Amino acid sequence: MSAASFLTEDQFLCSICLDVFTDPVSTPCGHNFCKTCITEHWNISVLCQCPNCEEVFNTKPELQVNTFISEMAAQFRQSAQQKASSSSSEQQAAKPGEVPCDVCTGTKVKALKSCLVCLVSYCETHLEPHLTMAGLKRHQLIDPVENLEGRMCTKHDKLLELFCKTDQMCVCMLCSVSDHKTHDVVPLNMKKKASLKSADDEETTED
Numbered sequence: 001m002s003a004a005s006f007l008t009e010d011q012f013l014c015s016i017c018l019d020v021f022t023d024p025v026s027t028p029c030g031h032n033f034c035k036t037c038i039t040e041h042w043n044i045s046v047l048c049q050c051p052n053c054e055e056v057f058n059t060k061p062e063l064q065v066n067t068f069i070s071e072m073a074a075q076f077r078q079s080a081q082q083k084a085s086s087s088s089s090e091q092q093a094a095k096p097g098e099v100p101c102d103v104c105t106g107t108k109v110k111a112l113k114s115c116l117v118c119l120v121s122y123c124e125t126h127l128e129p130h131l132t133m134a135g136l137k138r139h140q141l142i143d144p145v146e147n148l149e150g151r152m153c154t155k156h157d158k159l160l161e162l163f164c165k166t167d168q169m170c171v172c173m174l175c176s177v178s179d180h181k182t183h184d185v186v187p188l189n190m191k192k193k194a195s196l197k198s199a200d201d202e203e204t205t206e207d
Contacts, residue, residue, distance in 0.1 A: 012076045026066050101122055111144040113144060166184050
């Protein structure tokens with residue numbers, strides 16, 4: 001394990017740009033900055049002084065890149081990127097039983113939402129336009145559903161989330177209060193549970 005792994009992000013941040021050091025240099029007073037940051041700071045300042053402790057230097061110091069800090073900062077940046085990439089992949093990777101993103105090419109990642117207007121399921125990355133663009137923000141988002149297009153009512157453009165036991169068919173909410181108003185209608189998940197129970201009962205009878 002590298003030494004950079006034991007240090008915190010604050011120890012690698014330039015106090016001028018607030019980002020991880022790029023070509024870090026040390027001032028005579030012992031503070032570290034990106035070479036470009038401190039050079040530009042001194043170019044626009046009346047006094048040549050340290051931005052941290054405000055020590056004034058009579059002559060502009062000759063700044064050399066601190067190779068040790070530079071290498072440590074590079075290791076820290078690489079380690080942080082690997083952690084972020086690993087965390088992102090663990091959170092998004094579609095597992096068996098989860099709905100995959102319809103837009104992803106190659107490796108399919110886990111979908112966070114499905115759009116009832118687009119009839120497409122989106123992962124965190126591809127969902128972004130629906131959260132930020134005015135036109136797409138009006139679309140109705142639901143928890144991810146696989147094969148969304150095949151689960152939409154062709155008459156009302158609503159999700160088929162109910163099952164009519166009378167007609168033995170999937171229906172939407174509008175169907176249940178119109179064409180199937182007097183029928184025995186149950187949520188689809190209850191129908192699935194009933195099917196599983198029926199299958200279990202048949203197996204028990206056969207045994």
